[in-house]
Amino acid sequence: MQELENLMIKKAVELLDGGVVDRVIGWKKGEFYYDNTPATFYKKEELNDFVYNGFCGANLSKYLVAESKKGGKVLVFLKPCDTYSFNQLLTEKRIDRDKVYTVGIECRGHLNIESIRARGIEGVVGLEEKGDEVTVKTLYGDAKLKRGEVMLEKCLSCKTKKFAHNACDETIVLHEMPEEDPNKRFSMVIELEKMTPDERFAFWKSQLSKCIRCNACRNVCPACTCFKCVFDNPDSGIAAKANDDRFEEKLFHIIRSFHVAGRCTDCGECSRVCPQNIPLHLLNRKYIKDINELYGEYQAGAEAGSRAPLVDFREEDINPGENLKEGK
Amino acid sequence: MQEINEKYEPLIVAFCCNWCSYAGADLAGSSRLSYPANVKIIRVPCSCRVNPMFILKAFQRGADGVILCGCHPGDCHYTTGNYYARRRMTMLFDMLDYLGIERERTRVEWVSAAEGNRFAAVMNDFAAKINELGENKRLEDLRCKN
Numbered sequence: 089m090q091e092l093e094n095l096m097i098k099k100a101v102e103l104l105d106g107g108v109v110d111r112v113i114g115w116k117k118g119e120f121y122y123d124n125t126p127a128t129f130y131k132k133e134e135l136n137d138f139v140y141n142g143f144c145g146a147n148l149s150k151y152l153v154a155e156s157k158k159g160g161k162v163l164v165f166l167k168p169c170d171t172y173s174f175n176q177l178l179t180e181k182r183i184d185r186d187k188v189y190t191v192g193i194e195c196r197g198h199l200n201i202e203s204i205r206a207r208g209i210e211g212v213v214g215l216e217e218k219g220d221e222v223t224v225k226t227l228y229g230d231a232k233l234k235r236g237e238v239m240l241e242k243c244l245s246c247k248t249k250k251f252a253h254n255a256c257d258e259t260i261v262l263h264e265m266p267e268e269d270p271n272k273r274f275s276m277v278i279e280l281e282k283m284t285p286d287e288r289f290a291f292w293k294s295q296l297s298k299c300i301r302c303n304a305c306r307n308v309c310p311a312c313t314c315f316k317c318v319f320d321n322p323d324s325g326i327a328a329k330a331n332d333d334r335f336e337e338k339l340f341h342i343i344r345s346f347h348v349a350g351r352c353t354d355c356g357e358c359s360r361v362c363p364q365n366i367p368l369h370l371l372n373r374k375y376i377k378d379i380n381e382l383y384g385e386y387q388a389g390a391e392a393g394s395r396a397p398l399v400d401f402r403e404e405d406i407n408p409g410e411n412l413k414e415g416k
Numbered sequence: 417m418q419e420i421n422e423k424y425e426p427l428i429v430a431f432c433c434n435w436c437s438y439a440g441a442d443l444a445g446s447s448r449l450s451y452p453a454n455v456k457i458i459r460v461p462c463s464c465r466v467n468p469m470f471i472l473k474a475f476q477r478g479a480d481g482v483i484l485c486g487c488h489p490g491d492c493h494y495t496t497g498n499y500y501a502r503r504r505m506t507m508l509f510d511m512l513d514y515l516g517i518e519r520e521r522t523r524v525e526w527v528s529a530a531e532g533n534r535f536a537a538v539m540n541d542f543a544a545k546i547n548e549l550g551e552n553k554r555l556e557d558l559r560c561k562n
Contacts, residue, residue: 289516401499
């Protein structure tokens with residue numbers, strides 16, 4: 089990973105010096121080793137703080153919406169899953185493609201500090217990554233782990249490690265990335281579907297009642313780029329405030345996931361940022377699975393300019409509820 | 417609370433498109449066909465005017481069942497509105513089912529302006545179903561209950 093980081097910095101310096109771009113969006117060292125945060129770098133001296141390691145799960149594509157409104161050109165580093173969000177934002181004309189220089193980078197899955205802590209590993213001060221072996225350096229010694237044991241949920245159920253079509257101006261890939269099965273991410277959705285309605289209701293009640301309406305899932309979501317969000321409308325009765333009862337918590341999550349249905353690329357950022365660890369991706373994936381089954385396979389962002397299934401129709405589409413009658 | 421539940425009368429909200437189903441309801445009325453008085457009709461310009469929020473808000477305000485009626489596919493006054501509504505409602509109903517909310521509480525039916533009979537039959541059938549299911553507990557807002 090160190091090698092990859094060096095190449096990325098070299099590329100950034102080269103493009104800044106060459107005047108191709110005038111700023112860089114990447115990840116910056118945070119207060120703690122595992123606390124890398126998205127940042128904009130304007131000078132090459134600032135790139136001393138640039139970092140790319142196993143703790144860079146954040147998707148940078150949404151920052152381009154604000155950045156591409158400014159003058160000049162911006163360099164952005166995109167992991168394979170981020171390129172889908174990028175293409176989707178291009179489709180929705182949220183990003184000016186001419187103002188962005190994209191570099192696709194290798195990704196082997198990013199780590200979840202919570203899972204590392206859950207193993208009793210505290211005081212993380214470093215990380216060494218060799219393929220699927222990760223050595224977490226702590227104040228109290230080193231711990232060897234398998235990458236698959238401590239990955240973020242979104243990486244455990246990675247849909248693909250292929251870059252989206254035409255999203256990258258160039259790529260930096262040192263080692264070939266493994267092939268992923270896009271259908272494995274639906275296993276939990278299928279499990280939930282097999283439950284009885286009462287069990288499902290109990291499951292979602294236990295999850296959604298944890299919600300504190302911090303709106304982090306909405307703010308981080310690359311599909312949520314409305315200038316004025318329905319949840320900010322003071323007349324809606326549900327404007328950014330704590331849920332009063334179990335109706336409101338359901339309303340928020342149904343509407344949030346519905347608004348991104350068909351446009352969600354399944355980047356998994358919503359679940360990553362949720363401070364209450366609500367599995368929000370399960371709502372989005374239900375929509376994705378339904379769309380795939382009823383209206384044909386569709387991956388949002390795979391192709392810039394493609395038409396989202398919910399703004400499209402076929403005359404032979406089924407009527408609402410018909411699929412439920414037959415299936416169960 | 418017990419007293420209120422004793423006299424349980426379901427409340428049904430029917431979103432009817434202006435061009436077909438609302439006229440169908442009108443025909444049912446002028447043909448003197450009976451359908452339950454618990455059905456409250458809300459006129460919308462087109463079935464695709466109905467946004468998922470409308471349906472959820474109806475449940476919040478105390479509806480026990482919500483039905484959306486529109487023109488038959490292919491007959492939309494605006495050519496394609498009901499096709500979009502069909503996809504949206506399919507997605508929404510699947511989601512409600514996924515969250516464990518009884519799926520019989522929501523329904524979409526196509527009723528044309530000439531189908532007064534069908535309108536009455538659909539409403540009778542739906543009201544019977546809601547009566548059977550009882551009060552809406554899973555999508556209720558206690559503050560909106562009297």
